[in-house]
Amino acid sequence: MRLTYSPEVEAFRAEFSAWLDANLPDEAATAVRPRSSADIPAWSQQFQCRMFDDGWLVPGYPPEFGGRNADLYEQAVFWEELGRRRITQSFNPQGLGIVSASIITFGTDEQKHRWAVPIMRAERTAALGMSEPGAGSDLAGLSTRAVLDGDRFIVNGQKVWTSGAHHADVLLAFVRTDPDAPKHKGISALIIETDTPGLVRRPFRDITRPEPDFNEVFFDDVEVPLENLVGELNDGWRVCTGSLAHEREMLWILWSQGLDRMLDDMLEQLNDGAGAGAAGDPVVLDGLGSSIMDSWALRLLGQRQLARSRRGLHVADQSLLKLLGSEAQQKLALLMLEALGPAALDRTVPPDAQSPYESDRAALSWADRYFFTFAGTISGGTSEIHRNIIAERVLGQPRG
Amino acid sequence: MEFEFTEDQLELQRAVRDVLDAEAPPELARAVADGESDGRALWDTLVGLEWPAMALPEHAGGLGYGWVELAIVLEELGRHAAPGPFVATATQFAPLVLETAGPEGAAPLLADVAAGRATGTVAVDEGAGTWDPAGVRATARRDGDDLVLSGTKHYVVDGASADEIATVVRLDGDVRVVLVPGSSVQAHEVVPIDPGVRHSTIGLDGVRVPADRLLGQADATGAVRRALEESVTAVAAVTLGACQQIFDIINAHAKERVQFGVPIGSFQAVKHKLADMYRDVERARVLVYYAALTLAEDHPDRTLAASMAKAAAGEAQRRCVQDGLQLAGGIGYTWEHDLHLFLRRAKVGELHLGSASHHRRNVARLALQSQPT
Numbered sequence: 001m002r003l004t005y006s007p008e009v010e011a012f013r014a015e016f017s018a019w020l021d022a023n024l025p026d027e028a029a030t031a032v033r034p035r036s037s038a039d040i041p042a043w044s045q046q047f048q049c050r051m052f053d054d055g056w057l058v059p060g061y062p063p064e065f066g067g068r069n070a071d072l073y074e075q076a077v078f079w080e081e082l083g084r085r086r087i088t089q090s091f092n093p094q095g096l097g098i099v100s101a102s103i104i105t106f107g108t109d110e111q112k113h114r115w116a117v118p119i120m121r122a123e124r125t126a127a128l129g130m131s132e133p134g135a136g137s138d139l140a141g142l143s144t145r146a147v148l149d150g151d152r153f154i155v156n157g158q159k160v161w162t163s164g165a166h167h168a169d170v171l172l173a174f175v176r177t178d179p180d181a182p183k184h185k186g187i188s189a190l191i192i193e194t195d196t197p198g199l200v201r202r203p204f205r206d207i208t209r210p211e212p213d214f215n216e217v218f219f220d221d222v223e224v225p226l227e228n229l230v231g232e233l234n235d236g237w238r239v240c241t242g243s244l245a246h247e248r249e250m251l252w253i254l255w256s257q258g259l260d261r262m263l264d265d266m267l268e269q270l271n272d273g274a275g276a277g278a279a280g281d282p283v284v285l286d287g288l289g290s291s292i293m294d295s296w297a298l299r300l301l302g303q304r305q306l307a308r309s310r311r312g313l314h315v316a317d318q319s320l321l322k323l324l325g326s327e328a329q330q331k332l333a334l335l336m337l338e339a340l341g342p343a344a345l346d347r348t349v350p351p352d353a354q355s356p357y358e359s360d361r362a363a364l365s366w367a368d369r370y371f372f373t374f375a376g377t378i379s380g381g382t383s384e385i386h387r388n389i390i391a392e393r394v395l396g397q398p399r400g
Numbered sequence: 401m402e403f404e405f406t407e408d409q410l411e412l413q414r415a416v417r418d419v420l421d422a423e424a425p426p427e428l429a430r431a432v433a434d435g436e437s438d439g440r441a442l443w444d445t446l447v448g449l450e451w452p453a454m455a456l457p458e459h460a461g462g463l464g465y466g467w468v469e470l471a472i473v474l475e476e477l478g479r480h481a482a483p484g485p486f487v488a489t490a491t492q493f494a495p496l497v498l499e500t501a502g503p504e505g506a507a508p509l510l511a512d513v514a515a516g517r518a519t520g521t522v523a524v525d526e527g528a529g530t531w532d533p534a535g536v537r538a539t540a541r542r543d544g545d546d547l548v549l550s551g552t553k554h555y556v557v558d559g560a561s562a563d564e565i566a567t568v569v570r571l572d573g574d575v576r577v578v579l580v581p582g583s584s585v586q587a588h589e590v591v592p593i594d595p596g597v598r599h600s601t602i603g604l605d606g607v608r609v610p611a612d613r614l615l616g617q618a619d620a621t622g623a624v625r626r627a628l629e630e631s632v633t634a635v636a637a638v639t640l641g642a643c644q645q646i647f648d649i650i651n652a653h654a655k656e657r658v659q660f661g662v663p664i665g666s667f668q669a670v671k672h673k674l675a676d677m678y679r680d681v682e683r684a685r686v687l688v689y690y691a692a693l694t695l696a697e698d699h700p701d702r703t704l705a706a707s708m709a710k711a712a713a714g715e716a717q718r719r720c721v722q723d724g725l726q727l728a729g730g731i732g733y734t735w736e737h738d739l740h741l742f743l744r745r746a747k748v749g750e751l752h753l754g755s756a757s758h759h760r761r762n763v764a765r766l767a768l769q770s771q772p773t
Contacts, residue, residue: 001402001403001404001405001406001409001468001689001693001696002401002402002693002697003401003693003694003697003699004401005401267767267768267771268771270768271768271771279768282761284764285760285761285764285765286757286760286761286764287760288760288763288764288767288768289707289711289759289760289761289762289763289764289767290711290715290760292708292763292764292767293683293687293708293711293712293760293763294683296686296687296690296708297682297683297686297687297712300403300686300687300689300690301682301683301686303401303403304403304404304686306403307402307403307404308404311404317682320678320679320682323675323679324679324683384668384672386675387668387671387672387675387676388668388671388672388675390674390675390678390679391665391670391671391672391674391675392671394678395651395674395675395678396651396655397651397654397655397663397665397666397670397671397674398655398662398663398665398666399666400662400665400666400667400668400671
């Protein structure tokens with residue numbers, strides 16, 4: 001055990017830091033803001049493209065896919081630098097982190113270059129079609145049907161919660177291709193162009209903002225070429241779990257950085273006298289101490305996972321990290337909301353509260369932040385589902 | 401950061417566990433709880449294995465192990481609810497002597513400790529329960545070549561049995577540390593929750609010691625605080641071990657106990673409690689070992705890290721004692737079941753050297769102070 005990274009890893013950090021100094025877009029250029037999680041303004045598109053071309057977009061990948069074969073500690077300091085400077089890796093996070101990653105892992109060479117590379121270079125955007133009205137926590141119970149007819153599928157059904165679909169060029173959609181097989185064994189993954197006839201997107205608002213991000217997506221005899229099948233026919237569950245597990249050693253960093261982002265704001269505001277001197281309230285201090293411990297524990301558990309993964313040990317703490325991270329964010333936002341009391345009634349966010357390079361969700365009012373934390377405890381497996389997973393797969397309790 | 405044990409550390413963990421599995425089985429903790437053993441035989445065995453010397457510096461006759469290694473030992477002691485003077489001697493007495501007397505001054509004082517010929521403890525708190533040296537009111541005054549002490553100390557671990565008590569007093573207004581022979585004080589032992597960890601109230605009035613038992617040259621407030629960072633981390637590590645044992649017992653119980661025709665672990669109400677216990681134990685584990693690492697490297701974060709470790713261990717014990725005893729059902733409520741041996745060790749860990757809430761507030765204050773403006 002030791003506290004510091006090796007000199008080689010620190011040299012990697014310095015190299016990336018210097019690259020950012022030289023290549024970060026001018027602040028004046030960032031006035032145009034993304035409208036959804038699949039809408040990348042031109043200035044950001046150019047920046048993401050430059051990151052890809054210089055091997056800094058996904059450092060763990062080989063150069064042809066926007067990386068430099070970085071090891072896990074190098075990837076960790078890459079994320080630390082982005083977090084420290086409040087830079088979002090991509091304004092199309094699911095397109096880059098899940099859709100292109102799934103194609104890189106499970107797709108053919110042709111699919112990688114036709115779909116994954118343009119998504120990574122931000123020339124096209126992508127959304128993820130997983131949940132359905134009847135398939136949320138029970139994702140494998142999805143019923144959107146795709147019937148193979150010669151060299152094309154005919155797709156009928158509906159997706160929901162499809163973030164950014166109204167601005168996305170393509171969907172990675174999970175569909176039922178064998179209704180007679182056990183539910184995990186009759187699913188396939190398809191890339192579907194959103195301008196295909198019969199595909200209709202209906203955006204809807206969530207409780208935190210006026211602009212919609214979620215969509216219902218309806219499929220009415222939508223024709224999808226067979227060549228858009230990712231992975232084997234009826235092997236889509238593997239793609240699905242693989243995509244959620246992709247970069248699984250690294251996912252904790254986003255929870256950790258989101259929590260630290262909130263914690264920094266909270267400390268700064270309390271020191272500035274927010275909440276009528278809440279910084280002197282022992283109840284607030286007690287809760288704040290616990291949130292600071294959550295932040296450290298998340299980072300340390302994540303670092304332990306990196307260390308174990310580098311030694312080739314089985315990594316089993318993803319559910320723990322997701323549970324801890326998402327609930328810690330919620331706990332902290334609620335604490336600050338209550339510490340502020342009536343001062344939190346005003347939802348106005350100061351214009352300089354966030355960096356131009358990070359998502360516009362990074363510095364919401366504390367009421368909106370609190371509500372937004374439920375996106376963390378509900379999506380990607382609810383907290384209840386992750387407790388089941390921990391009990392069954394980590395602790396060895398029987399399924400029931 | 402490399403946040404996982406080295407091969408050597410894993411080997412030490414296995415070795416320590418093997419020794420304690422053999423020498424400190426639940427039967428020993430039970431015999432201590434029943435008043436049938438004072439745990440002396442275990443201490444003699446550990447002395448034979450040179451454990452008292454383990455974490456002491458080599459120039460003081462020690463083996464010079466680092467703090468991460470010490471935390472591994474402490475966690476295992478907690479996992480076995482082992483009795484004995486190791487914790488107070490190695491993590492309270494020795495650090496305070498080292499911090500106040502300095503490495504060279506401490507060497508002759510710790511030689512007997514390293515050899516297992518003497519045990520020690522510290523006397524700091526006077527009833528406030530915060531172990532804050534600023535709150536010390538007990539005094540020493542010079543009388544010829546002697547010091548004469550006055551005051552009362554509370555919650556002194558092994559206060560009725562330790563050979564030497566490093567006692568924090570005020571001398572001419574300064575916070576100072578005086579080595580007081582255990583035989584010279586009036587110790588009143590409280591009826592213990594866990595008979596393997598005994599606290600005493602110590603009466604100092606009229607205690608007379610030679611003036612050369614005064615450690616160091618200057619005010620020791622900072623030295624006491626630094627030493628207590630080690631003591632606090634140590635109790636957190638012991639508490640972590642007790643929590644891990646409670647968790648292991650209950651996790652196994654939930655797989656074996658059948659009701660309504662199925663193991664109770666198949667019920668979500670049980671699963672979710674187990675998942676929360678696991679989360680809190682792992683959260684405490686990484687914070688305890690982070691604190692150990694900052695002590696090992698004498699990193700500036702050690703003050704923050706020690707409080708985080710103690711608070712996280714406190715939160716873990718709260719969860720594990722509460723939900724562990726509940727999930728064990730009636731059998732865990734019986735004297736015959738081993739569970740209570742570990743519940744006691746875990747609960748005692750929370751109740752001394754500052755509560756979880758005290759340390760959480762300390763963490764918050766430190767973070768607010770260090771926030772860049």
